[in-house]
Amino acid sequence: MKNKPVKEAAIPAKTAWGYAESFLIAFEIMVVGFILEIFMQGRGFAFPPMPYNLIFLLVFTLALVAVYALYRNQPLVKWLSSVPCSVSGITVYALLVLLLGFIPQEGDSRWLGILGLNHVKNSWPFLLVQVYVMVSLGFVVMRRGFPLRWKNFGFLMNHFGLWLTLLAAGMGSSDLKRVHIDLSENGDFSNAATTQDDRPFTLPFSVKLLDFSIDMYDAKIGVADAVKGEIVEKHGETLPVIHKGFENKLIDWNILVREYLPNAIKTDSGYVAMDKPGTVAAAYVSTRNLVNGDTVSGWISSGSMMFEPVYLDLGRSKFMILTEPEPRKFASQLVFRGAKGEETIQLEVNKPHRVQGWKLYQISYDTQMGKYSNTSVLEAVRDPWLPVVYAGILLLLIGAVYMFWLGRGVRTEKDK
Amino acid sequence: MNWTNYPFFATLAAIFWIIGLILINLSGKQRLQLIGKVIITAGLGILVAFLTILWVNLGRPPLRTLGETRLWYSVFLPIVGIITYLRWGYKWFISYALLLALLFLFINYLHPETYEKTLMPALQSPWFVPHVIVYIFSYALLAASSLVAVKGLYELYFRKFDVQTLHLADNLVYIGFSFLTLGLLFGALWAKEAWGHYWTWDPKETWAFLTWLAYLIYMHFRTFQPKKTTAPLWTLSLAFVVLLICWFGINYLPSAQNSVHVYSR
Numbered sequence A: 001m002k003n004k005p006v007k008e009a010a011i012p013a014k015t016a017w018g019y020a021e022s023f024l025i026a027f028e029i030m031v032v033g034f035i036l037e038i039f040m041q042g043r044g045f046a047f048p049p050m051p052y053n054l055i056f057l058l059v060f061t062l063a064l065v066a067v068y069a070l071y072r073n074q075p076l077v078k079w080l081s082s083v084p085c086s087v088s089g090i091t092v093y094a095l096l097v098l099l100l101g102f103i104p105q106e107g108d109s110r111w112l113g114i115l116g117l118n119h120v121k122n123s124w125p126f127l128l129v130q131v132y133v134m135v136s137l138g139f140v141v142m143r144r145g146f147p148l149r150w151k152n153f154g155f156l157m158n159h160f161g162l163w164l165t166l167l168a169a170g171m172g173s174s175d176l177k178r179v180h181i182d183l184s185e186n187g188d189f190s191n192a193a194t195t196q197d198d199r200p201f202t203l204p205f206s207v208k209l210l211d212f213s214i215d216m217y218d219a220k221i222g223v224a225d226a227v228k229g230e231i232v233e234k235h236g237e238t239l240p241v242i243h244k245g246f247e248n249k250l251i252d253w254n255i256l257v258r259e260y261l262p263n264a265i266k267t268d269s270g271y272v273a274m275d276k277p278g279t280v281a282a283a284y285v286s287t288r289n290l291v292n293g294d295t296v297s298g299w300i301s302s303g304s305m306m307f308e309p310v311y312l313d314l315g316r317s318k319f320m321i322l323t324e325p326e327p328r329k330f331a332s333q334l335v336f337r338g339a340k341g342e343e344t345i346q347l348e349v350n351k352p353h354r355v356q357g358w359k360l361y362q363i364s365y366d367t368q369m370g371k372y373s374n375t376s377v378l379e380a381v382r383d384p385w386l387p388v389v390y391a392g393i394l395l396l397l398i399g400a401v402y403m404f405w406l407g408r409g410v411r412t413e414k415d416k
Numbered sequence B: 001m002n003w004t005n006y007p008f009f010a011t012l013a014a015i016f017w018i019i020g021l022i023l024i025n026l027s028g029k030q031r032l033q034l035i036g037k038v039i040i041t042a043g044l045g046i047l048v049a050f051l052t053i054l055w056v057n058l059g060r061p062p063l064r065t066l067g068e069t070r071l072w073y074s075v076f077l078p079i080v081g082i083i084t085y086l087r088w089g090y091k092w093f094i095s096y097a098l099l100l101a102l103l104f105l106f107i108n109y110l111h112p113e114t115y116e117k118t119l120m121p122a123l124q125s126p127w128f129v130p131h132v133i134v135y136i137f138s139y140a141l142l143a144a145s146s147l148v149a150v151k152g153l154y155e156l157y158f159r160k161f162d163v164q165t166l167h168l169a170d171n172l173v174y175i176g177f178s179f180l181t182l183g184l185l186f187g188a189l190w191a192k193e194a195w196g197h198y199w200t201w202d203p204k205e206t207w208a209f210l211t212w213l214a215y216l217i218y219m220h221f222r223t224f225q226p227k228k229t230t231a232p233l234w235t236l237s238l239a240f241v242v243l244l245i246c247w248f249g250i251n252y253l254p255s256a257q258n259s260v261h262v263y264s265r
Helices: A021-037 A052-071 A075-080 A081-101 A108-116 A117-122 A122-147 A150-172 A386-406 B003-026 B030-058 B067-086 B092-111 B128-158 B163-192 B203-224 B230-247
Strands: A177-184 A190-195 A202-214 A221-225 A247-250 A254-267 A271-272 A280-289 A293-299 A313-314 A318-322 A326-338 A341-348 A354-357 A358-365 A375-383
Touching: A021 A081, A021 A108, A021 A122, A052 A122, A052 B163, A075 A081, A081 A117, A081 A122, A081 A280, A081 B203, A108 A117, A108 B230, A117 A122, A122 A150, A150 A190, A150 A386, A177 A318, A190 A354, A202 A358, A202 A375, A221 A247, A221 A254, A254 A293, A271 A280, A271 A293, A271 B230, A280 A318, A280 B030, A293 A313, A326 A358, A326 A375, A341 A354, A341 A358, A354 A375, A386 B067, A386 B163, B003 B030, B003 B067, B003 B092, B030 B067, B067 B092, B067 B163, B092 B128, B128 B163, B128 B230, B163 B230
Parallel strands: none
Antiparallel strands: A177 A190, A177 A375, A190 A202, A202 A326, A221 A318, A247 A254, A254 A271, A254 A280, A280 A293, A313 A318, A326 A341, A354 A358, A358 A375
16 A cells, blocks of 8 residues: 555634533533423433424424524534534533443432433433534534535545434434233234333234244253352353263263253152153263262253252262253244234244334243243334434444545554 | 364365464565465455355355354454455454454364354344454454553653554554444344344443444544644543443443343353
8 A cells, every 4th residue: 555645634623612612511501401300300301202203303404404504604503513512512422321321220219310310311411412412413414515525425424324323213212112912822813012111002903823932952961059159160161952872071070961851740760751831851960070989870950830950969069950941943923914914924033024014023932831832922113213213324334334444544654 | 065074174274374374474575475365365265165065055044053153253254354454454453353263263173062052042143243243353453542542651651752653543443443333333233133122222232332432532532633642542541441341341230230241141
């Protein structure tokens, strides 16, 4: 690569207000937000749903464009599109996010609540600072956006992309609907769901569960320390998956799995394979202590809703245990009945299905019944602003690749 | 062709990469360095061939098992490493990428029982590997930029400050930040597919966002005040602390115990 002469990035126009003023203003805006929150007795702020958020969006954008078009040379507008203003906005925004990161966002603490600290993302200070950032960001985009030039491509991708994403995510949060649907196999069509705060919700469609299927891994074996209450780890070998005939070294023991029953019940003479709810995974293991040569053999099992787990005492507070088998894959076969008729859908984790403006996800099942679960828990999500968020994210992705390729625009010696 | 052929392909790729790394790092001659780059790319090609044939023979994308995941790491790490090296010439970067890739190849070789060991359903996604890879690179670059910042502070207080140090830090931050942005966005896109929403202010997400904001502040400050040196050096060092909290610290925060990102048993 040729060495281009060192070139400083173009320095934006200097404004009368610098960092001190910007930070002061940003901080004051945040304080006003807190005062408002206290005034509202900690009730917080939530964006109104459609069509009010859309109206607000249009009014806000038009106002920004109009103010910029008419007053772009006024000191106030110049300052709002300056770097000190953005840095102060980002910093105060980061401060609020920091609070979000440290303070558990739930609970009924009185003084946390009145300041909005246990619901930061729905608080007045957060809203006001976000508006401050969005105004500054909007002006900055217009300043560099008009007239349109190729050299501003990366800048615009990043800044307009962020503006769009934040706006759509913020506005969209009020139109976002996420509800849980509990279905039983062989139940009837149901349009009942529950919101995240446990309130009933009626879906504009109904679903019926035909079949819930689950595929389990085999159980894993491990050594537990009864004193410390944890699984013993040594050089990474901790919980291998077992099968009948599994023979290996585990921690300080040589183990041989003489028998493995993925579904069994306990009887007086050991374990017997059976396939019905409440069964456990069981294994008959022979162990030999590599340190002192002691051998111990016996049955171990995982726990279930009907049986306690069974351990093998290896001496010196160490026990051989068997874990509850984990799910490899679980899926639901459903019939969906909506405005356009009926269709059969197969839902799996990471494979959601789009229907009638909603997206259905496979979330969970009756974990107590485990592999015998005949109930399935789905999530239905409606997110009408998602395409706008995706558009913003796409611009940001393009901007990121652009940044990677161009770097800082300053060449240094290549060999590091 | 299946996993039984893996040791052959992995060993061949590893040999190519080691030779390539030696040539790049130890030779001063342009010609040998070029040969090094070609050899490294050839090594990558061997692994890509293995991956492709495996995919065809499995009849499904190899995205479900732990062994398969590690194979993708061994392929993506060099791809991004080579592109970045060709673009920016940082030898330490391609060495880092290939050494990590070799590590994954080796782990896979030592644990053949994981070839079939499938992941929990939520991790069986094409977003999993890209999300992790870009973060691996971003953290490496941003860590490097912090080392440079510390070097800069040392120069400032004890020796004579060289402005090139700050320029190097800037470049590393820019590239590292672009990877950081990709990581954050990939995570959001994956979350939408797996959990139903792209952003839930999960502690890891929140701290990842904070890390992003911290470096954003640094970059903007550098734009407006390019002549200042003390403030940006300290800002960069502080930003790295935020990154470390995001990476490790959240496991210890009380607000984070129920997060999907807390990697405990």
